[in-house]
Amino acid sequence: MTNRYAVILAAGQGTRMKSALYKVLHPVCGKPMVQHVIDQLSVLDLTKMITVVGHGAEKVQSHIGEKSLFALQAEQLGTAHAVMQAKDLLVDEEGTTIVVCGDTPLITTETIDALLQYHENTNSKATILTAYAEDPTGYGRIIRNESGLVEKIVEHKDASETERAVKEINTGTYCFDNKALFDSLSKVSNENVQGEYYLPDVIEILQQAGEVVTAYQTPHFEETLGVNDRYALSQAEEIMKKRINKKHMLNGVTIIDPSNTYISADAQIGRDTILHPGTIIQGASVIGESCEIGPNTEIKDSCIGNESILRHSVIHNSEIGNEVTIGPFAHIRPQSSIADEVRIGNFVEIKKTVFGKGSKASHLSYIGDAEVGENVNLGCGSITVNYDGKNKFLTKIEDGAFIGCNSNLIAPVTVGQEAYVAAGSTITQDVPGKALSIARARQVNKEDYAEKMDVHKKS
Structure with missing residues (x-):
């Protein structure tokens, strides 16, 4: 030859x-x-x-x-x-x-x-x-x-x-x-x-x-087509987009609105996956079979398992398992690994975290620099406080733990297996397995306080 x-x-x-x-x-x-x-x-x-x-x-x-x-x-x-x-x-x-x-x-x-x-x-x-x-x-x-x-x-x-x-x-x-x-x-x-x-x-x-x-x-x-200016660049983008989308559709991917779906040339998508309008898939992302992506979801250099659902969310440089539900309005930041059957709900941010199988953070939480075990429940407003102004520290939450709403876990700290953290707690020390940790001020009720405030207001 x-x-x-x-x-x-x-x-x-x-x-x-x-x-x-x-x-x-x-x-x-x-x-x-x-x-x-x-x-x-x-x-x-x-x-x-x-x-x-x-x-x-x-x-x-x-x-x-x-x-x-x-x-x-x-x-x-x-x-x-x-x-x-x-x-x-x-x-x-x-x-x-x-x-x-x-x-x-x-x-x-x-x-x-x-x-x-x-x-x-x-x-x-x-x-x-x-x-x-x-x-x-x-x-x-x-x-x-x-x-x-x-x-x-x-x-x-x-x-x-x-x-x-x-x-x-x-x-x-x-x-x-x-x-x-x-x-x-x-x-x-x-x-x-x-x-x-x-x-x-x-x-x-x-x-x-x-x-x-x-x-x-x-x-x-x-x-x-030779690209010499921004107009020609837009023409090339449109032609390439149509070419890429057509390839995926012929391979068994459903794209609801191809004109509003953007897939990189290096992305891989499994059959029977559905892409809704506003989906943006960037870099060398790999998406499994029978997933539902979007609307308005951005995935960059990430791997998504089979039968996962991602809505109105951003996922960058991370791994998502099978049968995972993310969103709406979740943010999965780089170096996160989400295991199978996990639920990440609305307004939850995950960063550099391993999130175990079957665990849930359903709403309004920040989980950064953490290792979360299997079947953990993170209540609304749970926060891993990972930064002291100079260094980042690790939070460990072991299998089966339950974190109550509006709890702060001050890293470095470990919550043991099947332990409970009471709602509203700020945890600064390790919690033993199967223990209940309550770290909040004792409630004090001031009787007739409102009437005293009325006197001050009148004067």
Whole structure:
């Protein structure tokens, strides 16, 4: 099999984005554009992948990590100049090189593979990925000869009326014979108004040398969308959202209102799960089967078990078990682990806590830095007081304990197995198993106090 290589162009700052964030790091459905491209390429059996970075190089490299090699384009002098920066990594290699822009997040593995196969099957030195555009304004046109081979690429501003009527456009993605690519790059000139080196000039150089240049037309124009501004970013977001939602629905997930449901590209959702409007699933979240999520629920980088119900709530970086009910208006903060058959009710906040099987915090509680055993009941207004202004401390509540309403557990403290804490108590010492702890002031009734207050008011 022919060796395959990829060069991803990701050096531009993207001035039209009008942003401090470098263009290729702008997210589409929760993932940076360049990451979408890399993930699609990674499915293929590539020998090398090189990302050409420039503006924001360190941030781009930090995000991509070890998924790609890198080449630096310190000065942006055009697309041909960008590919030349990969010379040291590729110049001696035999095989096929695909060049794709890092701001085309919608391109798919299927389209890339079809382009590569077409290129290799036709023994071409270069193959251009093209698409049919109903409105080709602004795009370079593909002009073919009688044999269907590419005769030239004409930019819109340079095209004649006849050429402008052509609706097959250049998408900016190419396949090359690797040796031919780098031989031709050395011949590209910058004698133009911008003083830059352009990759399409390689096509002309190869044609003048009598080499075969072909074009593969994808039927999916939307995959070729390049994001140069916030409007195009919103278009890419909408297309990607529909694509992701469709995939899940075809896999057995019910999405009540797809236009108001947002799922990241990396999320996994089990069949027979129902997503209500306003659901936002971010990051690499995994949701089990037969769950009910939403409305208006946000899940980020979390795992949800089977048959759990989450309503009007926020769950971040946590694990939720099977048959759990959360919400409405609960907040599960990072590093929490909620076991099976747990009930977390309205206006309950859980943070960095292990919550045992069958336990309940039904309303108006804060449980932070805690280990809660199985079958524990936390009454309304229960609070683990975990912070002394300097350090965080652990609260342990063992199996079967019952915490009365409006109780404060001052950490570090342990409430033993099957112990009771009376309502309104502030617990500062450990409670032995099966004990009843009452820690509140003795009630005092002042007889006739209201009448005395009336005297003072009249005077």
